[in-house]
Amino acid sequence: MRVLGIETSCDETGIALYDSERGLLAHALHSQIALHAEYGGVVPELASRDHVRRITPLIEEAIKKADIRLADIDGIAYTQGPGLAGALLVGASMASALAMALDKPLLGVHHLEGHLLSALLSEKLAFPFVALLVSGGHTQLFSVRDVGEYQLLGDTLDDAAGEAFDKTAQLLGLSYPGGAALARLAQLGNRERFHLPRPLIDAPHLDFSFSGLKTAVLVLIKQLEAKKQFDDQARADIAGAFENAVVDVLVSKSLRALKKTGHTQLVIAGGVGANLTLRQRLNERVAGTGMRVVFPDMQFCTDNGAMIALVGALRMAKQGQRDYAFTVRPRWPLTDLCRADQESEKQSCKSLSHN
Numbered sequence: 001m002r003v004l005g006i007e008t009s010c011d012e013t014g015i016a017l018y019d020s021e022r023g024l025l026a027h028a029l030h031s032q033i034a035l036h037a038e039y040g041g042v043v044p045e046l047a048s049r050d051h052v053r054r055i056t057p058l059i060e061e062a063i064k065k066a067d068i069r070l071a072d073i074d075g076i077a078y079t080q081g082p083g084l085a086g087a088l089l090v091g092a093s094m095a096s097a098l099a100m101a102l103d104k105p106l107l108g109v110h111h112l113e114g115h116l117l118s119a120l121l122s123e124k125l126a127f128p129f130v131a132l133l134v135s136g137g138h139t140q141l142f143s144v145r146d147v148g149e150y151q152l153l154g155d156t157l158d159d160a161a162g163e164a165f166d167k168t169a170q171l172l173g174l175s176y177p178g179g180a181a182l183a184r185l186a187q188l189g190n191r192e193r194f195h196l197p198r199p200l201i202d203a204p205h206l207d208f209s210f211s212g213l214k215t216a217v218l219v220l221i222k223q224l225e226a227k228k229q230f231d232d233q234a235r236a237d238i239a240g241a242f243e244n245a246v247v248d249v250l251v252s253k254s255l256r257a258l259k260k261t262g263h264t265q266l267v268i269a270g271g272v273g274a275n276l277t278l279r280q281r282l283n284e285r286v287a288g289t290g291m292r293v294v295f296p297d298m299q300f301c302t303d304n305g306a307m308i309a310l311v312g313a314l315r316m317a318k319q320g321q322r323d324y325a326f327t328v329r330p331r332w333p334l335t336d337l338c339r340a341d342q343e344s345e346k347q348s349c350k351s352l353s354h355n
């Protein structure tokens, strides 16, 4: 099964070709970060228009890199949601038009399922595993038993980790989306100078909360400003203290999720998974325990078409459609993918995460 994957949920146009037997054949990506930087966040209308501009050349680029013809594709998968409605519609309509023209099956894919399974692009990984999904909009822990069998173990009660990184970066004067820039700044800082809270780290459940941490940074900045001490060194020291606090919480909850489920493999997915301190701490903590932590390739931590093509290939054998009607789902919880017979497990899992 050779699948073309199309990702346009937010500010990256990602196209890829994945082959069930040979793995990833090629991928092409355009990031709109520069386009939105001056506005301090993604401008939905600009995002949609840029996807329209980029999508066809990127499909041509991926096809060329894979050295195949469009007609050699067995199916087309696109991100159906969650994401920006206009941006999603660009990918969905292109996917549908291509599928109709080529008379191939079409499949709408959940963006977060793409992240959740993205480690399979580069690693041999058997089910089950715990997945920590840390993207710009989500911080969730899942028990992943198979494709489509996901149990939510813990969720963020307010800001996602990536969102907290981005908002704190903004407070430190870094440009959007500041997560990676904050991480770079943290390398220059003295991480012990300031101590920031580790929200919910000792709570027995697996939920997260990061909005208080951002407020703590704001209060600290105001105090330093009043003393005229909010200089470059203070910025770096705050970045270090912030990164330490977030990483401590993510590491602690992930290890607790392994313990609760009895799984021995932990997969990190989503943009914050590119964070080197998180990678290093998790590697240190699992070393010698018999457990294993798996990170997707750096390039597949943030949004990309490869993860969508992968999910398409895994699911399409069972599920592709040929009526070419399409829809997008800007708001779409990943837990909706759990089968009805998992409903009772989901409930028990929820109580697991709250007791």
Ligand code: KG4
Pocket (backbone or CB within 6 Å): 115, 134, 135, 136, 137, 138, 161, 162, 163, 165, 166, 177, 178, 179, 180, 183, 270, 271, 272, 273, 274, 275, 276, 301, 302, 303
């Ligand atoms: O998964 P992703 O590309 O997009 C969503 O689906 O949300 O994640 C983007 C998030 C942003 O919040 C960005 O700041 C964060 O991932 N991020 C990082 C790093 N690289 C990207 N956060 C911390 N450290 C990094 N190195």
Ligand code: ZN
Pocket (backbone or CB within 6 Å): 111, 115, 135, 136, 270, 271, 302, 303
């Ligand atoms: Zn994403």
